[in-house]
Amino acid sequence: MMRKKKHTGWWIVGIVVVILVAAGLSVGANGGFTRNDEITVGTIGPDVQVWQHIANSKQAKSEGLKIKVKSFTDPVALNRATASGEIDVNAFQSWSYLQAYNKENRKAQLAAMGTTYLEPMGLYSDKYKSVKDIPDGATVAIANNPANTARGLLLLQSAGLIKLKPGFGATSGTNEIAANPKNLQFKEIDDTTGPRVLKSTDLVLIGNTIALTGHLNVLKDSIYHEKVDQSTKDNINVLATAKKNRDNKEYKKLVKLYHNKQIQQWIAKKYQGTKVNVDKPLNYLEN
Structure with a gap:
């Protein structure tokens, strides 16, 4: 009688394993079950x-x-x-x-x-070939949402065009500019229109996803763009x-x-x- 019960117990264990495997589980090396x-x-x-x-x-x-x-x-x-x-x-x-x-x-x-x-944000221009060519009073088209406004201003600072106040944050705006030696003028635009306003303004800050829709390659077509370093780690x-x-x-x-x-x-x-x-x-x- 005892031998029969022992065999019955093993049959039950076998049935349980088959059911669990059929349900999408596998027996792990440690004897436990892990979902696949x-x-x-x-x-x-x-x-x-x-x-x-x-x-x-x-x-x-x-x-x-x-x-x-x-x-x-x-x-x-x-x-x-x-x-x-x-x-x-x-x-x-x-x-x-x-x-x-x-x-x-x-x-x-x-x-x-x-x-x-x-995905680097870039500074684009149809009028100027490099940052050093940008004249006094040039107009910069910048995104009208806080995150991309701040990102664009940080890019301009990296390019040496402006200086931002200490404590400048991820949603700070143009009111946080400490120095603007070229007297850049800022024009707010909807992010998605960046490639379309290139011909009508001096400079445009464009995120890469939008740039690609306008057939622009940030690595080749921008006059300045973000690099991978500590200044861009948040992006x-x-x-x-x-x-x-x-x-x-x-x-x-x-x-x-x-x-x-x-x-x-x-x-x-x-x-x-x-x-x-x-x-x-x-x-x-x-x-």
Whole structure:
């Protein structure tokens, strides 16, 4: 009788294992069960194509990653979906945008897992070939939203055209200019119109995503653009997840996958090198 019960017990264990495997679970080496689900990546605009390429790549398959890409148009909605767990990881925002979001959403916090790229903002002109050619009183078209206004002013400071007041922040405006030796005049425009106003103004500050829509290559067509250094670290894009998932090993594989050499070659060709690869530790952003 005892031997029969022992055999029955083993049959029950076997049936349980079969059921769990059928449900999408696998037996781990440590004797526990781990879920083998796909990772849902939420993203916006051109990055949808980037992550669809990554999801279908042989590199993703070799890492054992199943990636589902979901497209969004509203960045706040995407961050909230990530915080709630509807989206596992998102790929669209800069380090400064993530910090601003967390400041405004104390109960739905996100965490960065790794860096991806810098899309340089550029200073463009149809009239002048270099910064030294810019005359006194030139008009600069600048985005009318606070984040890109501040970013544009920081770029002008980097180019040596203006000097900003101490404490200049991520949403500061033209009233925070301390010195303007060339007496630059500022004209606010909608971000999306940048390429269209090139012929009607002296200088235009344009973000790379908008520049690409106007067939402009920031590395070749701008007279000055952002470089990867500490002054632009806030503009580096990151992969983000809900704060509770920041140490998820499967999610972290996405960071390594993004920086894969073959993946980067595809991105560089697709976007003419304007999504500048930034493979830095998170403390580069935090310090």
